[in-house]
Amino acid sequence: MELRNRIKGHRVVRAGDLVPHPLNWRGHPESQRAALLALYDEVGFARSLLAYELGDGRLQLIDGHLRRDLTPDAEVTVEIVDLSDEEARVLILSLDPLAALATADDSALRELKRITETDSEALLALWANLGNVEELRTDDDEPLKDDEPEVGEQWLVLVTCADEREQAELLRQFQREGIRCKPLSSF
Numbered sequence: 001m002e003l004r005n006r007i008k009g010h011r012v013v014r015a016g017d018l019v020p021h022p023l024n025w026r027g028h029p030e031s032q033r034a035a036l037l038a039l040y041d042e043v044g045f046a047r048s049l050l051a052y053e054l055g056d057g058r059l060q061l062i063d064g065h066l067r068r069d070l071t072p073d074a075e076v077t078v079e080i081v082d083l084s085d086e087e088a089r090v091l092i093l094s095l096d097p098l099a100a101l102a103t104a105d106d107s108a109l110r111e112l113k114r115i116t117e118t119d120s121e122a123l124l125a126l127w128a129n130l131g132n133v134e135e136l137r138t139d140d141d142e143p144l145k146d147d148e149p150e151v152g153e154q155w156l157v158l159v160t161c162a163d164e165r166e167q168a169e170l171l172r173q174f175q176r177e178g179i180r181c182k183p184l185s186s187f
Helices: 030-042 065-070 085-100 106-115 121-128 164-176
Strands: 007-014 049-053 059-063 075-081
Touching: 030 065, 030 121, 030 164, 059 065, 059 075, 059 085, 121 164
Parallel strands: 049 075
Antiparallel strands: 007 075, 049 059
């Protein structure tokens, strides 16, 4: 299969000058906004936005709407692709769902979480959502590895928190006590 390279180049622009795509279907809850700001604080800007050029020369976003909205005055690197409006819509509808199809290497995930530290409550809550991945398997997924416990009966306790801060505090407390837990949100 021969791949067509549609990347035209990269340009540094003011984030607020990028045109949000009118059909961007992804929303960004406060927990995601907080996690991205924490990542900016801890690591910095390390992922370009994706856009294509409109007929008037402006750049229309395909991916990066939250990054644009959080720091509109920041100078950001934009990867520019040579796409039609139709092709851009195909990407908007496909990028996030395609990434969500990836499976997890449970042992690598556990090791990565074990050796990676942060003081950020938002990042801790984000990473906690990556836990217990073996419980998310369906019958169609790969069988459990020999070192993975089979998920049988479970007894769960749901704790309703006043806000995201309380959720992060309880999560850290439970994890320190060795309680297997993960955060869930309902909007």
